Amino acid sequence: MPIINYNGIHVECKKNENLRKVLIKNQLTPYNGFSEFVNCRGLGTCGTCAVHIIGEVSSKTKIEIVRLNFPPHKENQNLRLACQCKVLGDLTIKKYLGFWGQKIF
Numbered sequence: 001m002p003i004i005n006y007n008g009i010h011v012e013c014k015k016n017e018n019l020r021k022v023l024i025k026n027q028l029t030p031y032n033g034f035s036e037f038v039n040c041r042g043l044g045t046c047g048t049c050a051v052h053i054i055g056e057v058s059s060k061t062k063i064e065i066v067r068l069n070f071p072p073h074k075e076n077q078n079l080r081l082a083c084q085c086k087v088l089g090d091l092t093i094k095k096y097l098g099f100w101g102q103k104i105f
């Protein structure tokens with residue numbers, strides 16, 4: 001069973017589980033601030049669930065590629081949309097600042 005490290009908190013999930021759902025199920029969130037209430041609920045269109053992932057997840061979906069190339073996100077920021085990722089192995093997740101988690105420093 002994959003282990004997810006999110007800001008030092010470790011949770012377990014099944015392989016192929018949706019990352020957004022795993023985080024929410026464990027009272028964690030891929031969202032910052034008000035975006036927890038104003039988001040697309042996992043459709044891949046709002047971009048607010050963007051996180052940096054170290055570890056193995058599924059390939060980017062078409063909608064994810066489009067959304068991560070649309071402002072405020074930018075190409076090649078090495079972010080993923082948690083709602084579009086299936087967990088394939090142990091992960092370390094980092095959420096950056098900003099409504100979309102787009103403020104990479």
Ligand code: FES
Pocket residue numbers: 039040041042043044045046047048049050067081082083084
């Ligand atoms: S929840 Fe909207 S893109 Fe992931």
